Amino acid sequence: MDRTHEAMKSIGFFGIFNQSFKTIFNSKKLFTQISLTLILPLTIIFLAHIQISNHFFWRVENNYLTYYYSTYHNVTVADWLYYWLFKIIYFTFLTVFSLLSTAAVVFTVASVYSDREITFRQVMKIVPNVWKKLFITFVFIYFALFIYNVIYGIVMFIFISIFGYSGSVVVLWFIVLILYVLGLLYLTVVWQLASVVTVLENIRGFNAMKKGKILANGKKMVGMGIAFVLYGILLGLIVVYQLFVEFGGEISGLAMIWRVMIGVSCGIVITMLFLMFIVTQTVLYLVCKSYHREAIDKLSLSTFLGAYTAETVVYPKPGEEIQLGRPQPPVPAQQV
Template identity: 25%
Template structure:
């Protein structure tokens, strides 16, 4: 079996294959977007504005409406509706985490089967995501704990060095911050396939992290390209939402205007598509990594014995035709 080498692969080839799979099952992925990604993207867009309305309440009529909706008792006119937004932030974080796991699980399952040309069904995707929800949750929590411990350990080391050796300076802190960011990006790239491994290989905990790092050998540049591509565009959308939330919408009642509503709808839709392509691209990258390490031949032999299989390797223009015959 001919396998691709990393120099022949590019960001464009990953995105092209992702687009091919999504277009081939457009109604299926549209349903998944409506179920999981649309609530997620809408909440990411609306939350900054909602938080701004809560912490900086508009005139009395709107304040009364928000109080009634959020079931809070009467407060002083010059005080915000919430004296503490931690509870709301916790609920929002749990909501984002839950729908992120549901979206990643269902999309990964569907793209994986779509890559092989298998039929993808909505019921099967929903069943699979509930089976993989707890393993995904545990793996995500472990990943975030490792990230947090890395930040704390690095911050403690930096504080210890600057305190004991009197090396404190703005340049030293900036240099340390750059090193920390590079370390976190390195971990993120190595573990970018962890969620795909959880769904496809039914593992959880530290094993998907180890497996992802193993698969990413020789493909880290491509993984970094995907991370930067979706990270930059996602950051722009999130920054746009934050900028809109800082507008003085309380006095001008801009949040009631059609322009504001259209902006929310457009931004939510773009973010939904970005998240969809991000999950699909990670799954396709997983398949390419397996092919690069020679693991895909065995699966093809088991799945498509005595059949011809065309896989979109290399530049996507001249796919390899693989004859698999099992005696």
Template identity: 30%
Template sequence: MEKTQQELQFLGFFGIFKESFRIIFSKPKLFTQITLTFILPLFIIFRLHHYLAYTFASKRLIHSILWELSCYLVILIPSTLSISAVVCAVTFLYTAKDVTFKKITGMLPKIWKRVSITFAFSFAINFCYQILDERVRTSMVRLLVPLQDHATSIINAKNIIGLIIVYLYLAVGVYISIIRRFATVISVIEDLSAIKAMIKSKNLIKCKIGVAFFMYFVFGNCFLVIGGRINRVFSGSDGGHLDWRNGVGISFLILLKPILDLVAIVVGTVIYFSCKSHEVTMKVLTTQSHQMNFKSTWWSVLDPLTE
């Protein structure tokens, strides 16, 4: 690879983007196969499930829980396969080994179990957070909206404190999401799953937490805009008809979404290697053993996947 293992630790926001695109364009056929085989079907399945959930939406908690569980069961296999395939591809490219689509698909059965366990654990955390999120939002609305009989200005101590709480709460939510997503990448490369992968994720991401927040913000807004536009068209809120202009636009967005998913997974994997490079450097610098060097330590962390 163009970047050496030591150089990866110095990648910043734009450096990680540049490295991610360089990896994708170095093997366009491979990543196209992965996108068409794993990521695009996942997107189609998710959209169909989302449409059914929107059509048969219910305010009852038990129905919401059932829909969440069905969503998990529907996207479990394609999600774990798509993430695992992309992370495996990037890892093999960094190990300078000959990587083919057949080799990657042959690796997936070996790592699918631990990745699925981490994904299930991540889903449970996300589900609990969503329930808490609904309660917090309701409380914040009551706190932030001033009573007409007692307040004439929206700028007061009560609202300022409420806004601070909201921003802190959102920051915690983003942090949890970063840890969850990063843990899945770790489960693919290292022999860790569930809580161990989460702890590893929390400790490893520290050196790039600012970059990870910015990445989450960029991709989150992109996914929000694309998903919102697609939802408006299929829900009929754009006028109830689909002319050729809207058809071309939606087709473009449907193709763009899997590509963004691919880039997001590659970016997450590059961040992992950047953090791992920093961790290995610190380990080499702090050890008193002359037998340990950067290269041997670096390869050892990839043994669970590349052996």
């Protein structure tokens, strides 16, 4: 990642993926260690949630089908209690490992960018110093996503109350769905940038989201395109996992050995995909900073990262860790 600031700001969709792959392969041993330690457990939790939900809570999750079919799933209070207890435990572990993975990978990518030599032990040392900041930002992000989905649910309820389920409103349904997905992708970009801002700058929570929104301006479509591709791949892997692993015996008639092999392969790819999520969001942050002419001096960034590992006692003022909010002056045109 040896590009100049002027070159960084012009990087687009394919350039961000290219830089992300280069960053991973240039430090593949370190990223492999991080993946096996933090991201692989995240993948296991993610896939275990699918397995447990389909086998133990199908009556709760599919109870809405009674609206279309005459069958009724008898769901007791105990079923709901166990279901929500499971969801709370799942989201707790998912959030914890997401925080740890984000902190480790963002720190590593920033270290590579600043030409800083780091070890796996150093990376793991900074994680406890960062996760609390990230947790505050994640709470605001979850709240924003909750509000967004509540608004969407209210809109759909009003929409259904007025138009019903008739086939003549399929186009309107499709338009509403597209608008929802676009809004969700935009929130994802803000979420990703806010997470990186929290690690690399002295900002957290709502202010980090606000800064992420500002950084997204100008590179919004690029970020949304990256999120769309990565989430599309993840969705495809989930479909493959459910068709050939979860219900492989009933639907595809696959032997257990093939289901296990496909399941392991999906787990490996999903682990790599989760790593790519965090690396691309960090590279996108660096690109957005350059696009807005906010200087990221490698020496200053290296000094700031060193504070996490107790290598320095220099504590920059809020907003000045990597020249945040101090745009570079425009380069004057040469006189001809």
